[in-house]
Amino acid sequence: MSSYTTQHMISNILRNNSNKTLSAKQLHAHIVITKGTFHNDNILVLSLYSNLNLLHHSLHLFNSLPSPPPPLAWSSLIKCYTSHSLLHLSFSSFNSMRSLSVPPNRHVFPSLIKASTLLKHPKLAYSLHASTVRLGFDSDLYIANALINMYAKFHNFSVTENAGKVFDVFPQRGKYEIGSVRKVFDMMPVRDVVSWNTLIAGYVQNGVDVEALDMVREMGKNGNLKPDSFTLSSILPIFAEHVDVYRGKEIHGYTVRNGFDGDVFIGSSLVDMYAKCNRLENSLCAFNHLPRKDAISWNSIIAGCVQNGEFDRGLGFFRRMLKENVRPMPVSFSSVIPACAHLTALNLGKQLHGCIIRIGFDGNEFIASSLVDMYAKCGNIKMARYVFDRIEKRDMVAWTAIIMGCAMHGHALDAVSLFDNMLEDGVRPCYVAFMAVLTACSHAGLVDEGWRYFNSMERDFGIAPGLEHYAAVADLLGRAGRLEEAYDFISNMGVQVQPTGSVWSTLLAACRAHKSVELAEKVVDKLLLIDPENMGAYVLMSNIYSAARRWKDAAKLRIRMRKKGLKKIPACSWIEVGNEVHTFMAGDKSHPYYDKINEALTVLLEQMEKEGYVLDTNQVLHDVDEEQKRDLLHNHSERLAIAFGIISTTAGTTIQVIKNIRVCTDCHTAIKFIAKIVGREIVVRDNSRFHHFKNGSCSCGDYW
DNA sequence: GTAGGGTTAG
Known part of the structure; x- marks a missing residue:
């Protein structure tokens, strides 16, 4: 009877928009005064505190309960710990609960599964799954939803943790785990919109885009459910990645028609989607239309500007973010630092670095890699190396940044030995890493090493050489004066990768350096066949003629250039x-x-x-x-x-x-x-x- | 009572 009244009041508090914390405390006081500290209604208040995420109040009330507290009290406390990211406390509470022989009810498991997911602790998560099976809870809606999320996230983690390390194990593991996601979902007797959204988000996070979109259709057909703001913000990144602005716009239209356009999650996804589709103006528009902007909205627009080459604009948004008292996140810095790198704004970069150290973000690997690159591009290779040496867990991007930095500064031997250190470290090189090491070789004339790396790409790492690698090797041979060899190399590049004007330009520049007019003429013919508007080719060839004192040929080329309306970029x-x-x-x-x-x-x-x-x-x-x-x-x-x-x-x-x-x-x-x-x-x-x-x-x- | 979404580095 009294519990009924208390429950009623709790529902009123949760519905009410006024100061919920105050109302909850008033209710608590009222119960203590009229019914005493040990009355069962206190447990309902605890669940209210937990619902409002009031950790200290929850804990205080929990400690005032007679021992042992009932399951509901435990699940409220554990939920509160998990939502405050105090994950170890969630588990130690669970252990205390069991050592006091309190039988775990079904409500305690979702928070624990979530905690094990956030802890990235698969073993713990699997044993929790096993416990729910033993207790017959595994088809509980909330538990199954948490399990779908857990299996989806672990697939993700095995991708990042194993990339470059356990190449052979990963695909099978991946298949098994994405299978587990689906197994839990299929076995559920009842599914709600959360189940569908969790599955769809899981698919997107694991790059299984087709299945994700299939499921969006399925949830309407078989689940009789309409996509909500969770569904939409989860699938928008698909169109960003595929640079599919048409379908992205369709979703945008749907969000507006269904009144989701004020949602800050969808808003950030839209900002990002348009930016990744090279539609910065649309992206800015989506950003400006957001009624409320959180840190992630700012991160999205900063990254969007910088990724589209609008460096000053990106920096401007970063400043505005600070001015509006939105606390920058690590992502904010890793998004804005590249702007300094591109602008060669060393002083600004240093100021940001200072700021990063003060906040305590200097351990973040994304930030560290961006700093390594920034210092290198701004001319301070020593500082780049200093930051790199202090990175605790160096991933492929960090290694690539320092290798490219050394390459740009002509420290080719350092670059080559760093590349080998990376391999020894068990970090698997990628496409860009090979670009870096090949650039290093070409800048120092390390022809044999360059060939060795080029040949090992496909053979040892299964990375098919791309245009950039061919260009680097062509450059390597050309600079070393092995012009004919370079010419044959480019001519035989193959069917997969066609030489572009810029690859031939590399060789043309080498012809100039090694004063080979005849080969240059052959090269420029090939080049202009592919890329007739390549103004660089005209300039280079005319310079080659001039250097050989063939003024008339040089002049002829300049006339042809002028006729085409091509203008030389002034130095x-x-x-x-x-x-x-x-x-x-x-x-x-x-x-x-x-x-x-x-x-x-x-x-x-x-x-x-x-x-x-x-x-x-x-x-x-x-x-x-x-x-x-x-x-x-x-x-x-x-x-x-x-x-x-x-x-x-x-x-x-x-x-x-x-x-x-x-x-x-x-x-x-x-x-x-x-x-x-x-x-x-x-x-x-x-x-x-x-x-x-x-x-x-x-x-x-x-x-x- | 307990579950789900958006942003980052070479």
Whole structure:
């Protein structure tokens, strides 16, 4: 009778929108005063506290109960522990319960199964499953739903934990476990929308997309259930992954028609789906329409911008997120750091790194990999290595980041030995890892090693070489001067992978470096056949002609280029001084300090010539007299940027310049002299790698 | 009373 009244009041509290915590406490006080601490109604209040996720109140009330507390009290407490992620406490409570001989009721199992799932502890989970079978609870709706989720999640975990380690075991395990998901589902006497949603989400999380969508149709046909917000937010990532904006839009339409468009889960999925389909404007629109934005909504739009190359915009959203007092998550940082990497914004990257350390996110492997890449791309390979060395569990992405970093900085031997260390560590290389190690080989002329890696890809790791790998090997052979070999290699690339214009361009660049006009002509014919609009090909070929003093052929090509309406991308270099980026074009006199820059370059040139620098006028690709050639070289954009750096920073500071195209040979020689004369390290990043000039030599060993 | 969804690094 009194319990009936208490239950009634509890239902009212749960329905009521006012301060539920306060009402629950008032009810508790009322019961204690009128009926005493030991009255059974206190257990109902405990379940209310647990329902409201009030851990401290639940625990306090639980401890005031006469021993042993009844099953309902235990299940309420355990639920509260699990939803607070205090998973070990969930299990220790379960053990206490059993040691007090309290028979476990069915309500205690869903929380325990969930706890074992979150703990990623399959053994524990299997034994819980076995217990429910023994007790005859395994077809209970809530328990079966928890089991479907558990089996689906464990399939996921075995994917990540075994990837690269237990190659042979994994597929069978996977099959067995995805089978278990289905077995539990099929055996259920009654299924509700949660059962269907759990199954569908499980399929999506395991990449079984076709089955997931089949089940969405099935749930309507056989289950007589309509997809709800859980269903929709679970299936949207499928269209993101398949870059299927048409079907993604259909789902978007469905969510609007059914009043789900304010749902923050669906909203984030939509933001992500549109971004992954390269529809950033739609993505921004979905984001702006969200009535309430949580941390994940922000993460989605930040990642969306950065993945679409809108780096400043991504950074802007990150700032706005902080400004609106939404606490950044590890994902927020791993999404925004790549923007710094692409913008070469070292100072900003360092600030974010500081922030990451203060918050305590520096152990996160996603963040660490993004930092390794950021430092490497921003020219600080030492810091990249420092961060990498402190990663506890290095996965394939982390290894790839550092290997690529070493490759870009010309530390080819480090890159190669890191790659071998990765194999020793039992981490299986992937497609991108091979790109990194092959790039390293090509930048250092490690032809034999390069071949070895290329040949082992398919043979030892079952990874079919892609365009990038062929390009790297072609580049490797070309740079090493093995031009004919490279030509045959590209010609015989095979049916699976067709050579593209850019692969041939690699060889064309090699022809230029090794001054082979005849082969260059053969190559450019092939290239323009595939890619007639390739402006780079025209420029390179005309430069090759110019270098061979075949001015007329060069001019002919330039005319053809102009007729096609193709314009050469102008060379430019930039340098960050203070917090400002200064950009210079070749022969650019527009900088406010141009006179001082020119003066500095003249003084430097005098000293350089005293030390033995000889102008390499062959690098001038125009038919002009020697004096003009001298001026042209003197005003190459990287020299202007470096000279500006020298006059506007304090002695000893490292100068870092970025150039959008390759450094010319003459400038490369000149910068070696400059670095020595001014006693500074000069770092130049061109479009493919870093050059560290110090004491009269360059880290690339003149091989680039 | 107990169960299900969205975002990240090379």
